[in-house]
Amino acid sequence: MRKVYSKITSIVGNVITVKASDVAYEELAEVKTSWGTSLAQVIKLEGDVVSLQVFSGSRGISTDDEVRFLGQPMRVAFSQNLLGRIFDGSGQPRDKGPALTDNLIEITGPAVNPSKRIIPERMIRTNIPMIDVFNSLVVSQKLPIFSVSGEPYNELLARIALQAEVDMIVLGGVGLKYDQYMYFKNTLESSGALNRSIFFVHTAADPIVEGLMVPDLCLAVAQEFALGGKEVLVLLTDMTNFADALKEIAITMEQVPSNRGYPGDLYSQLARRYEKAVDFEGAGSITVLAVTTMPGDDVTHPVPDNTGYITEGQFYLRAGRIEPFGSLSRLKQQVNDKTRQDHRAIMDGMIQLYAQYKETGEKKAMGFRMSDWDRKLLKYGEIFESEMMDLSVNISLEKALDKGWKILAECFQPQETSFRSELIEKFWPKSF
Template sequence: RIAMQAEVDLIVLGGMGLKFDDYLFFKDTLEASGAMSRTIMFIHTASDPTVECMLVPDMALAVAERFALDGKKVLVLLTDMTNFADAMKEMAITMDQVPSNRGYPGDLYSSLAARYEKAVDFEGAGSVTILAVTTMPGDDVTHPVPDNTGYITEGQYYLKGGRIEPFGSLSRLKQQVNKDTRDDHRALMDGMIKLYASYKESVEKKSMGFMMTEWDDKLLKYGRLFETKLMDLSVNIPLEQALDLGWEILSQCFEPNETGLKSDLILSRWPKKLND
């Protein structure tokens, strides 16, 4: 989905430990969308030798860097970095290296950072943007691979159950919000996440059999709309449309004074049909 939506000149896909069905899915999706003509793929399947898995990120990034120096905007998709780390672990055990946390080699952080930090914007030329998928075994965020990845990268989407889980996601680029996007972006984002946290509490109250208030009912309606219309991975809309949809969802569930947003922002952005 991100590859289809990204405004880039070239897509480099590095697949590590993929099931053959997953490889065919990537290939068929890129072909169906017409993006295959600007895509380079380095694929290591689960049945290929382990040592070849360790070569994929370096080859993908080397090619991306070469095209970026020629002035191209390049998007590098790496999936799955947990499989890459597992290949490192297997090789380290074979070489009788002293294991570190959960059996992974002691240079895991450095090895991941050496790949992730290849993201670059060349002055007077192109750029390399890296998006890596990291599976969390057992949804364990303390697992060495996602834990180290969180320290290195500029942010992460935490995906669970086919949706973005906002409380596990983070960004170190939030200071760019509003300045480079839209004046209501940060306030709307913070307000909707705050209401979503209240929705989670209402869900817990309902599951425990507590009496539900009118406010709880509003939160439950809001939470369902927020998850299906904004957080679901099937949603594919641009930022401006997503912000407008956010206001629309709020207007369907709450009165303006219930949102906790500033009055001047509500006056300028609240859907006009409800004001009338």
């Protein structure tokens, strides 16, 4: 039996301090209050003064409440029984199922040895042309979806969850609104995908510290499944809430803030989570898609900015469409030479022309006379937006490529595009 301490010396924000000895860094403790029992984690040791971050918040904690150290860091149960279940940010069941306590694993394990990683080379098809053709998703990739509040990012995540070719889904919600949580649950349930999914959901109503645990819980569980040979897709929404929780704790702990109040180690904190994405040689893989809302549509805000430097590309979601500019899958080059000969050419060529369309659009808006070329571009841009970019388009990669050539041929002469001559000979539709 571990020692129980019952003299809390200070309570600041969600952090309490007690005097205790023989306590390890990042060890867990239980705080028993008149409102119930909450978990807490050691975040600082200074002589015999131990600072603990209380998961359910410090509200209602009395200075003589009991703190019992558990002698171990945060752990989560891992078994096949997790599938189809829904948990909260401290790993307790949120559905009506039983709590799981067997086969506990630590939630922040060591980093993967870079020399054991392999070059990602398998594409994950989603049947969304803006992803498959222009920015292919690749096994073991980590990609954020940059978006402003109000965009249908959760709808996009749900659609990817349903259509992506993976073995299982781990969904982590940080600060999720209750209706969005229900939306995910219902969508996956009605399509029968729930039994290959695991949810760790922290809703906006739950204590903020619990949200901090969600990514770690998801990734620890995903990692175990991946080591067991499963192809796992981890969906996180929304990582900006996670970063805000970090900020709150850092400020409580009186750390020097670096940029807009965020702690200086924001990059490392985010990277530690995202870098869990991996393809284990001879076993399974983890692919991470995470929503990052950009406050004020500002990509230079510290959260999207640091995220962009960590992840292997990003999708911008604007006006209900995945923007071709800025959106980037850094790993696409690993896979898009193995799909079809014209994949890369279509990918680059169509975007270059779309960029010119945008410029022409600006000129038109300013009232300039449109040349023949401008008119061609305008026609092209409109068709491209409605037949390729629209999120409702649901076709395979090959069909999307064919469609690309068709759109080009509808609008241009072959030499007006900058395609290599041999591709034009092979793929340019002859009937135009």
